[in-house]
Amino acid sequence: MKRKLAGARVIDPSQRLDEVTDVWIADGEVAAIGDPPDGFGTPDDEIDASGLWAAPGLVDLSARVAGRLGAETRAAAAGGFTSVCCPPDAEPVIDDTAALNNLLAAARREAMVRVLPIGALTQGLGGEGLADHDALCRAGCVALGNGSRPIADSKVMRSAMRYAASLGKTVFLLPADPWLSSGCAHDGRVATRLGLEGIPVAAETAGLARDLALIEDTGVKAHFCRLSSARAVAMLEAARAAGLEFTADVAMHQLFLTEQDISGFDARAHTRPPLRSTTDRDALIRAVAAGTVDAICSDHTPLGIDARLAPFAATEPGISAAETALALGLRLVQDGALTETRLIELLSTTPARVAGRPVGLEAGNPADLALIDPNAVWTCNPDDFESQGRNTPFEGWEFHGRVARTLVAGKTVFQRT
């Protein structure tokens, strides 16, 4: 199967490419950009992509797709994602090869995009006994982590990091001091007004300080997930300046929402880590622009209706985010906070590198592409979601720009009608 993707604005930061041109696809791989390679012959079909952007498929570093792989990977595809990392705190927990193999088998049957499992660092994510990292990685985990459950015991964390380092695998870390994390909202004016137990910024920075020390000690490749505070960003800058290597991401919603969004006990904005102050949000935006933060994930967490039908503290945190992440990112571009190239770097090429996937649209890479219509105007209505989770605080937001078509290995897995 040979295809020609004609006339798109091709944006591939990995090749410093941003021009209107053609992409040639053969046998599921990128054959060439620009002129067809020698001997390509006549393509079997041609996709008219004029007026669209063609970006390397987006890579989500955190998307809870396990359990309803069909619907949730369709949601990912509708959001332009071609690969999604599935955190280990799934049901069942990805802490042994049986659970992992089941997930991978289900992914082969149902998934529309590539599912990249993250194996558990500890058994049952309990933070005590180590999981079998070697078996998990051999069976297909791209990285190791403990999901949203912090490992309290530093001795366990250090051991887990040493194993991961010996396997050459990246550990995904959600820095959090467990004793300071028992609340449900940012420890600030809104939580105080609402009488909700707060999670102070120190929950994140205390966890981060510990983890940075252990990264230095063990030499593990580390990736920090879903940072929420200005102080955490400042700590990362200082650690980098001191020579430590790691990567970090934020969840897209942290770049838009603040503690104010939970006013009136609006559980749609219940997230973990919590939405913090305007100062924190603004620092995170600057950090993704400047490169202190390397990637943006959707932190897609589809929830059923029942998960919200309770007073705020008893609701489950999370946003069904796969289908709004790119549109929000485009808004950052429209607001002048990011360039188009930087956005694609944050959503595709850097996360691909973190997840150990081929990066960008170089010849020979899988033809995973997101075709984006930058002029599509649409209003977020959760009833239109492909995801089974309708939990979004962005209901009613108007966006400019939307995925028109998504290709995985050269095949169209999503096309907007």
Next chain:
Amino acid sequence: MTDPQLGPGRRLRHFLTIDGLDRAMLTEILDTAESVREAAVQRVRKLPLLRGKTVINLFFEPSTRTRTTFELAAQRLSAEVVNLPLELSSAVKGESLLDTLSTLEAMHCDLFVVRHPLAGAAHFFAAHVPEGVSVLNAGDGAHAHPTQAMLDLFTIRRHRPDLENLTVAIVGDVLHSRVARSQIHALTAFGVREIRIVAPPPLIPAEIETLGVHVHHDLDRAIEGVDVVVMLRLQRERMHGPFLASEAEYFRCYGLTAERLGRARPDCLVMHPGPMNRGVEIESAVADGPQSVILEQVSNGLAIRMAVMMMTLGARA
């Protein structure tokens, strides 16, 4: 965002929090309470204002005095009252809050009085009851206890009508206190001169200054010149562990003694939402002393609860 408490014509539909209600509305509550105060304290007289209405007391947390005063308030207004002490019932386990609510709705009542250990529970109920049914918040987690704050304000106003000239100290576990939060909103709405929050640092909520209060950690200095001192109850489970070293230390630093009270204005009112821990946050000599209005608070609670029931159910005295 529209205030979920207000119905058509900006009438009080639910009473969930003081936060967001204006001074006129709060004054109406106080004045309505004043108009029924006599009926409230005379046991023989019942007002026929809520005849035919049904009130359900939904208490997901143990409570004696609050539940009793809501019950009496409804009875004094001739309403039918049903008490559901849910903390004792097996329905709590397994059944979702919403299912509990739907079951109760099928009984066609007019007013739910809700107490729940989670902040936002009363808002949650208010968002899900059908048109024409009201919700009164009898305390939700650390969020709000608006009838308590109104009865406190009522008590203060009866002694000191010049509210804007008052300096009020609220002393104790503000972090976990729904009473303190509601009092702060109520006192702020009436423009009191100064509100002082006095507590050990771990019991002060983050950025509480944004509610318009001043934070103090030294009661001896903070009590100087105050017109009203409100002592908060210290929950037993807070007396040890990360918040406090011991009851003895707490009493030494933050307990109200006659000697300390001497630093306040001579006519300073002493208040406590009850139930008191004598010898922990307040000395008996003060609790039972001439400046204490603690028992008045209890009887005024009846009038305030009658007033908000009347207002939410559209009855006029």
